[in-house]
Amino acid sequence: MKIKTRFTEMFGIEHPIVQGGMMWVGRAELAAAVSNAGGLGILTALTQPTPDDLKREIDRCRAMTDKPFGVNLTILPSVNPPPYAEYRKAIIDSGITIVETAGHKPQEHVDDFKAHGVKVVHKCTAVRHALSAERMGVDAISIDGFECAGHPGEDDIPGLILIPAAADKVKIPMIASGGFGDGRGLVAALALGAEGINMGTRFCATAEAPIHDKVKQFIVDNDERGTNLIFRKFHNTGRVAKNSVSDKVVEISAREGAVFTDIQPYVSGAKGRVALETGDVDAGLVWAGQVQGLIRDIPTCAVLIERIMSEANEIIQTRLGRMVSQ
Ligand SMILES: Cc1cc2nc3c(=O)[nH]c(=O)nc-3n(C[C@H](O)[C@H](O)[C@H](O)COP(=O)(O)O)c2cc1C
Helix, strand or coil, X not given: CCCCCHHHHHHCXXXXXXXXXXXXXXXXXXHHHHHHCCCEEEEEHHHCCCHHHHHHHHHXXXXXXXXXXXXXXXXXXXXXXXXXXXXXXHHHXXXXXXXXXXXXXXXXXXXXXXXXXXXXXXXXXXXXXXXXXXXXXXXXXXXXXXXXXXXXXXXXCCHHHHHHHHHCCCCCCEEEECCCCCHHHHHHHHHCXXXXXXXXXXXXXXXXXXXXXXXXHHHHHCCCCCEEEECHHHCCCEEXXXXXXXXXXXXXXXXXXXXXXXXXXXXXXXXXXXHHHHCCCCCCCCCCCHHHHHCXXXXXXXXXXXXXXXXXXXXXXXXXXXXXXX
């Protein structure tokens, strides 16, 4: 079964399912597997140590798929920011035609991508940010609800409200993100006004995700309560898997007068990478969302996407169809 939406048409993909950018996880193996399965796979630019490494990763992904795939560029406030303009140039010079932007003030990036014919999906967590990205000229929006792994923003609006609230105002194609993992979620997203879904955590628990099997099993074993919200106090909220490190960060942050440097030793990206690569799930922060409660196996991306599509079909054609009468 196929579900055709403005999003699938715009990006030339078979199924309305996107794999969001994921630090340390969004490598060629995963992005190519998602794209080969008819979804939209996305490489994560900053996972590559330099812009030249990103170019090589793009070449590696091209060798694994002839289907469309994109690159995520996450713009986070930082004292020592990575060379964003150079990563952007590497993306453009490599002939990439789809980019997912996320984070703060993407205007200069959007302008340059658009000037070079690159289509931009901007991921954001509030209706007002979606509207500002639309005004900036992006081609599509990925709206990320409070359930999501990563940075859900500070408004705490779950997808059930955020998606239709955004759909009422955003005119360009919009996909729903945060908490999606199966066909029920896809149908719900479509019903709420989105034209596809974006998934992060669900794709971490797939055969092709380039992380340790113990982390995949940790996600499977966790339920919907298995996350912590960190960095709340510092207005940069992150949703991560509950483990000894994120528990500690929550505990320290709750202390009166706590400042960021008190938690800094626990939260480095390098430690999170060790957790993902060695399978020691208490080595650092492991980013994962509430959808862990719906993840019960570690399929290939092809099996997962096929299952989501056939489940969605069954719900639309049979379950919902049977409920309706004149
Ligand atoms: C391990 C991991 C790393 C992530 N890293 C990034 C990132 O670097 N940039 C970004 O825009 N989003 C990042 N995200 C967020 C995802 O792209 C996506 O928006 C989110 O996972 C959706 O929520 P879900 O996990 O409930 O599907 C990450 C998510 C995970 C699980």
